[in-house]
Amino acid sequence: MSSSLFRPEALDHRRQRLEGEVTLTRSLPLSVITALLTMITVALALWAVLGHYSRTETVTGSLAPEGVLSKVYADKPGQLVWLGVRDGDIVRQGQPIATIRTEQNLEGGASPDAERLASVAEQAQLTANELGYENDRAGKERIRLTRLINDLSSERAQMASQIDLQKQAVASTRQSFDAMTALVDKGYETRTDYEQRRQAWLAVSTQLQSLIQQIAQLDERRSEAEADLGKLPSDHAGKVADLHSSLATLDQRRIDIQGARSFTITAPIAGRITSVQAMAGRSTDGRQPLFTIVPQGSVMQATLYAPSRAIGMARVGQSVRLMYDAFPYQRFGSFTGRIVRISHSVLAPDEVDAPVKLQDPVYEIHVALDRQRIDAFGAALALEPGMTLSADVILDRRSFLDWVLEPIRAVRARS
Numbered sequence: 001m002s003s004s005l006f007r008p009e010a011l012d013h014r015r016q017r018l019e020g021e022v023t024l025t026r027s028l029p030l031s032v033i034t035a036l037l038t039m040i041t042v043a044l045a046l047w048a049v050l051g052h053y054s055r056t057e058t059v060t061g062s063l064a065p066e067g068v069l070s071k072v073y074a075d076k077p078g079q080l081v082w083l084g085v086r087d088g089d090i091v092r093q094g095q096p097i098a099t100i101r102t103e104q105n106l107e108g109g110a111s112p113d114a115e116r117l118a119s120v121a122e123q124a125q126l127t128a129n130e131l132g133y134e135n136d137r138a139g140k141e142r143i144r145l146t147r148l149i150n151d152l153s154s155e156r157a158q159m160a161s162q163i164d165l166q167k168q169a170v171a172s173t174r175q176s177f178d179a180m181t182a183l184v185d186k187g188y189e190t191r192t193d194y195e196q197r198r199q200a201w202l203a204v205s206t207q208l209q210s211l212i213q214q215i216a217q218l219d220e221r222r223s224e225a226e227a228d229l230g231k232l233p234s235d236h237a238g239k240v241a242d243l244h245s246s247l248a249t250l251d252q253r254r255i256d257i258q259g260a261r262s263f264t265i266t267a268p269i270a271g272r273i274t275s276v277q278a279m280a281g282r283s284t285d286g287r288q289p290l291f292t293i294v295p296q297g298s299v300m301q302a303t304l305y306a307p308s309r310a311i312g313m314a315r316v317g318q319s320v321r322l323m324y325d326a327f328p329y330q331r332f333g334s335f336t337g338r339i340v341r342i343s344h345s346v347l348a349p350d351e352v353d354a355p356v357k358l359q360d361p362v363y364e365i366h367v368a369l370d371r372q373r374i375d376a377f378g379a380a381l382a383l384e385p386g387m388t389l390s391a392d393v394i395l396d397r398r399s400f401l402d403w404v405l406e407p408i409r410a411v412r413a414r415s
Contacts, residue, residue, distance in 0.1 A: 056392040061304035071289040078102035091267040098265040131243040138236040145229040152222040166208040173201040304365040321392040337367040
């Protein structure tokens with residue numbers, strides 16, 4: 001009876017009622033919601049104003065030492081017959097490091113320069129012998145002339161004594177002749193005795209004149225000997241100089257012949273050998289470097305080759321992100337550096353000596369590295385010259401608000 005007082009739907013709803021207690025809650029106050037929305041709006045506004053977006057350009061580059069890098073080439077094509085260095089060796093300036101053979105053998109293996117070298121060596125030996133003979137001759141000639149001068153001086157002294165005695169004899173016979181003349185005039189002596197006295201005086205006078213002529217000849221001979229002895233050093237020096245000149249000419253001919261068949265390469269600077277591409281026994285065309293010498297103690301620097309579109313916003317002191325091809329950034333990460341110099345002139349691709357291939361004209365950007373070594377495989381590996389890399393250069397840096405408003409500004413600028 002009582003069940004008929006309610007509708008069937010009401011009874012079904014009562015049977016399907018949820019179990020447990022029902023708690024009524026109030027929604028967030030409008031002030032809290034407003035504060036949260038305000039904070040979110042302010043944060044977005046600050047992010048739009050203070051946040052920055054950087055547009056970057058990826059460029060290629062390579063590593064090179066900060067100082068002078070010397071690439072060593074062969075002056076002429078030939079065969080490398082001796083290589084005296086290995087990768088990592090330290091060399092001093094002027095040190096012989098390789099020998100290139102340029103001579104081409106004739107049929108049968110004969111050397112075309114061997115006979116010329118033998119002929120030059122024979123001529124040099126003859127000239128050296130002649131130089132020895134000249135030194136010996138000059139010494140003997142000096143002794144001969146000195147002895148001759150001494151002998152002539154002794155002979156002159158003896159002859160001078162004879163002349164003194166002969167002068168006394170002349171004076172004595174002259175007095176005897178004068179006395180005979182007085183006696184003949186008085187008739188005390190015959191004419192025959194007079195003539196004998198006269199002949200005796202003439203004879204001793206003639207002997208005196210002969211001695212005087214002989215001593216004059218001795219003086220002339222001694223003067224000639226003294227003159228020869230005086231000019232002997234200069235004559236000897238002239239002949240020795242001529243012989244030395246001949247030896248130098250022959251030595252230069254030998255060097256030219258040897259240089260035509262082979263030449264030695266010396267280190268142009270002191271430093272460390274790297275990038276050795278040569279091997280003894282191989283041929284070289286002179287166009288590829290045999291190896292590279294890095295100055296000892298120099299640090300590596302990155303040289304980036306940036307096209308004109310990537311150079312506008314680059315500034316000295318700007319940070320650059322570097323990724324070395326030898327150390328993939330997916331595994332080893334990227335590295336940083338700072339721009340230290342930017343070239344002011346554009347370079348054509350064929351004007352750039354770089355291990356990377358360039359298609360367009362570029363500017364050079366020099367970057368100082370923050371790290372000179374890479375931690376890899378449990379060791380600190382040094383960066384080597386010639387390693388290629390890529391780098392991200394910042395082209396534009398602006399806030400997100402500027403980025404959002406840029407289309408509006410562009411429309412206003414066009415209008």
